Amino acid sequence: GGVGGSVDPFTGAGAYTPASTASSGGGGGAGSGGGGGSLKFIPMKQCLFFESAKFDGILKKLAEFGAQVPSPLGDAGAAAMAECAAAASEGGALTPAAAAALTQVLTSWPVESLFPVLDLARMLVLRGGDAGVGAELAGAMAAAAARAIAGAAAPAPNLLTAGRLFCNAFKHPAVRDVFLLHASEILDGLAACSAADAKAPARLALATVILNISVAASLPAAAEVAAQAISAGSELLLSAPVEDVDSRFRCLLALGTLAAASAESKSLAADLGLGDVAAALAVSGEGASKVRDAAGDLRAVLSK
Numbered sequence: 001g002g003v004g005g006s007v008d009p010f011t012g013a014g015a016y017t018p019a020s021t022a023s024s025g026g027g028g029g030a031g032s033g034g035g036g037g038s039l040k041f042i043p044m045k046q047c048l049f050f051e052s053a054k055f056d057g058i059l060k061k062l063a064e065f066g067a068q069v070p071s072p073l074g075d076a077g078a079a080a081m082a083e084c085a086a087a088a089s090e091g092g093a094l095t096p097a098a099a100a101a102l103t104q105v106l107t108s109w110p111v112e113s114l115f116p117v118l119d120l121a122r123m124l125v126l127r128g129g130d131a132g133v134g135a136e137l138a139g140a141m142a143a144a145a146a147r148a149i150a151g152a153a154a155p156a157p158n159l160l161t162a163g164r165l166f167c168n169a170f171k172h173p174a175v176r177d178v179f180l181l182h183a184s185e186i187l188d189g190l191a192a193c194s195a196a197d198a199k200a201p202a203r204l205a206l207a208t209v210i211l212n213i214s215v216a217a218s219l220p221a222a223a224e225v226a227a228q229a230i231s232a233g234s235e236l237l238l239s240a241p242v243e244d245v246d247s248r249f250r251c252l253l254a255l256g257t258l259a260a261a262s263a264e265s266k267s268l269a270a271d272l273g274l275g276d277v278a279a280a281l282a283v284s285g286e287g288a289s290k291v292r293d294a295a296g297d298l299r300a301v302l303s304k
Contacts, residue, residue: 042256061116088123094132106144118161128172138178149189163205180221207250214257252294
């Protein structure tokens, strides 16, 4: 298992909410990256994922929205969504018809109706090619995630599910590489997760996105958005309240890992004043000890 997770009260008690916990890909926790010298956590070497879902709730919400959209889902579409859920939960590859139906929903449904299909996609990408998620379907998923959170007033459930979908896309290299082509757009949209009224689960999703980008920073496509990820991480770190331990912790790990990956990233982090922020957090009497330790790592990386 990994570090922390939250339940998200978007639609009330007992109703479907796109809620899950995050865990690491291979059983290691947030400190599994190791590091040289006195560093406790940095560099991170393992991505984190959101691996649980309420499939019954997802399908119920898809059916509800599917009756309201301009091109109704219908019985065939509902059966295709059920097939997608079965493939995500139990394994097996999608039929071409189910993949086509999923692509149709991803590309044509209005923004306010996208979050349950993004949640379904989030679970499918964990299976990757075994579920039939090839480059074309992954591209439709990534484009839908970007579309769902474009603009200033993205629905809160979209921020959460798009962020978590992007996190899970890092599970399989082929899917990850397609999503990285849309990374800049998705990061732009996820900036709203640092807003004053953002929910803690949305902040955690953004922190985990930045963390996974930092783990992949040696890839050219990830390196291209490193500066954007550092800027987003800086905003998130400054806006997250003290009690949001997991978001602050992952954000510090991500920023430290990015700063350790290249001179350009280290210079940008220093220019943004993150050395001073980390120094203050490292000795703060507030918050969790792991936040202080991670801040100490970031301060050490930036002072080298």
